[in-house]
Amino acid sequence: MKLYRSMLIQKTVAIVLALAAFSCSAISAHAQTLTASVDRTTIGEDETLNLSLRYNGSSNTRGQPDFANLSNQFEILNQSQSNRMNSYNGRIESYTEWQMILAPRTTGSLLIPAFEFQGARSNPIKVTVSDAQPVAPGNVKEVFIETSIDKDAAYVQEQVILRYKFYYSVNIDELAKEDLAFDNVLVEPLEETRYGKTINGKPFQVVEFGYALFPQASSVLEIPEQTWNARISRSPRRSVFDFNGGRYELKRLKTAAKTINIKEKPASFPAGATWLPSSALTLAESWASDPSKFKVGEPITRTLNLQANGLISSQLPEINTEARDPRLKVYPDQPKLNDKLDVDGAIAQRVETSAVVVNEGGEIGVPGVRIPWWNTVTDKLEYAEIPDRKFWVAAGEKSKQQPVVPTPPAVAEQNDTRQPSAPTTASNGDSGAHSWLYLLVALLILTNGVSILLWLRAAKQRTTSVTSKDNQRAGADSEKSLFNTLKNSCEQGNEAEIRRLALAWAQAFWGKPAITSLSDIARKGDCALQTECLALDASLFRNDDASEFDPAAFYRAVEQVRDSYRVNKSHTTGDELAPLYHS
Known part of the structure; x- marks a missing residue:
């Protein structure tokens, strides 16, 4: 009896172990399956499909299948991986899943190849891609x-x-x-x-x-x-x-x-002139004061303004000319170049100023300007012109000479009869004294004139230096004001206003007017700013109230990038901000 029970127990254990081994084998076989599936097998050329590849195995699976062959016929627009573990009726199932969005590279019969991973192999999938269907009249795509x-x-x-x-x-x-x-x-x-x-x-x-x-x-x-x-x-x-x-x-x-x-440039365009194809071009002249009231040694500022539609400022030529009259001196300042890019295109501007000084009185000629350009509307050569001007320049107070009164002939004859030698000596001495006096006055006038010119140039340099520093302080104040205004707008939550102020602040902060979109700001910021710019752009795209945009988070991201740039600037020797990221 005991032997029978012992044999029965041994058989039971053997059966249990066999069943356990079978179960483990089945589970192991199940864990090593690799399955591929798509949401559609027939798509248009302008459409995409979703590919899912599931590997039933450990949730700690590392690596991924080789998708190199897939990219031969499909473009992988997005790829993600997830590890999951599910429990069904006490049974635990774990798997790793790769999801991809695919776009066909061509039309026809395409093949999603079989993939291999951890000894398992998936099934290939055939996908038919047809030509993009034209939009029928009255049936506009979304x-x-x-x-x-x-x-x-x-x-x-x-x-x-x-x-x-x-x-x-x-x-x-x-x-x-x-x-x-x-x-x-x-x-x-x-x-x-x-x-x-x-x-x-x-x-x-x-x-x-x-x-x-x-x-x-x-x-x-x-x-x-x-x-x-x-x-x-x-x-x-x-x-x-x-x-x-x-x-x-x-x-x-x-x-x-x-x-x-x-x-090519038309052959009729003047040789040697700067090529200017524009739909509209203007040249204007202005003076700081009336040039007809020129005085010797007193400078007057002349401004020339060249503006062209459909060009950028780097295409515009120099417009100041050298004075042809030796009595006229021209001291040019640095030109100012401006570009405006709006929805209608580019508008270029070049502004040149110069101090014009007359060294001698009389009729003075101020040279004009003549710039050739090609009118792209009429397809003809035209000229922007400021004509030559002539002005009568009054002498300065110190240059006015006292007239010399000639001696009457009768008096001279009487003096010659009475004292032949004395009057002659006195006359020559008086003439020599006057000559020395005139020479001294002329020397004083020349010395004062040079001193005035040197003083004017020094004053101009001081003014330029102060103006440059003021501009730097004004730029910093403008950026700070825009940043504070952006902060207030974020507190109010007006998304359109936040976008407008963010672009204005970024242009002032980085000194780049070419920043015209949130994408431009995102490229210059860190990950947090990129995320918030994406959220704001997405929220502006929406037609409903389901916005996930957080104005406070957007402000914090901008503030963090601003502080980072300011810290970097304090460690640099140049005037430019040291960029954190290359755009």
């Missing part, structure tokens, strides 16, 4: 892009306006677009504009991105097709930073390619 240029042909260095209009009628969390760059083309971003538009009775919001292009060589300028990615929110009550949470769709959009014929 997001789309319009591409336009203001001219099909232009001269070398002439401004060409390129515009991208992004239309959307749904909530957009993020818009990612490619950088615009060309060979031998200067690119200046224009002011970004936003507005609403109704198309076929459907309301749209429009964001307009403009660029001023200045081709530097005559050729055919090809503006290539670009790919933009718009992330559409399908779940309004979720955080814009939770990329893996909620419902969303990533829409892949393409801009239209454009071709522009760039022509």
Whole structure:
């Protein structure tokens, strides 16, 4: 009996161990599975699909499959990894999952290859990609892009306006677009504009991105097709930073390619002159006081203002000229260059001032200015001109001479009869005394004139130095005032006003007027500022009240970057701020 019980126990243990081994084997086999799946197998060329790759195994899995072969036919727009552990009816299941958003690189029959990981292998998946379907009349897509240029042909260095209009009628969390760059083309971003538009009775919001292009060589300028990615929110009550949470769709959009014929400078344009292709150019002259009241040794400031539409200030020539009259001296100051970039394009300005001094009285000629330019509207050569001027200049008080009264002839004869030698000696001595007196007066006038000129130049240098220091203090005060105003706006929570003030502050803080968008600010800041700029941009895109933007957090991020730059500046010897990040 005892032997029978012993044998029964041994069999039971053997069965339990066998079942346990079988279970462990089954679990192990299950843990080593690698499964691939997609949300769609038929898509359009301008659409994306979601790929999910799941490995059932340890939650501490490290590494990932090799996705190199996948990128041959698909572009990986986003990739994330998550490790999870679930319990079902007391059974614990752990797995690692990779999720990707893919965009096809071409049309036709594409293949998502099989992947291998930790000895497991996934199944390949076939995806059919068709041509992008045109929008039928009356059936406008919820997001789309319009591409336009203001001219099909232009001269070398002439401004060409390129515009991208992004239309959307749904909530957009993020818009990612490619950088615009060309060979031998200067690119200046224009002011970004936003507005609403109704198309076929459907309301749209429009964001307009403009660029001023200045081709530097005559050729055919090809503006290539670009790919933009718009992330559409399908779940309004979720955080814009939770990329893996909620419902969303990533829409892949393409801009239209454009071709522009760039022509050479016309042969009729004057040789040696600066080439100025412009739609409008003006040249103006002004004086600090009436030049008809010139006086010897007293300077008058002359200002010449050159302004051109469709050019930048670096293209404008020098406009001050040397005086042709030796009695006229011109002392030029440093020119002031200004550029304005608005929605209509570039406007360049060059302002030159000079002190004009007359050394001698009489009729003085002030030289004029004649600048050739090419009118791109009429396609003709024109001249911006200030004519020569002539003024009568009065002598200074110290240069006025007393007239010499001649001796009457009868008196001279009488003196000669009475005392032949004495009058002659007296006359010569008086004439010599007057000559020495006149020479002394002339020397004093010359000495005083030189002293006045030296004093004026020293005063001008002191004024320039003080003005420079005042400008530096004014710039610092302006930046500080804008920062405080931005702080008040963040406390009030007006998002549009926060964006406007943030751009104004950034331009003053970094001294770069080319900062025209929140993306420009984000590139110059740290991770926290980049995150807050993204949140503000996303909030401005929304049409509902489901905003995750925190004005207080935005202000703290700006304050942190500002303090970091100020600390770096205190450790540098130059005047420029030492950048924390390269843009």
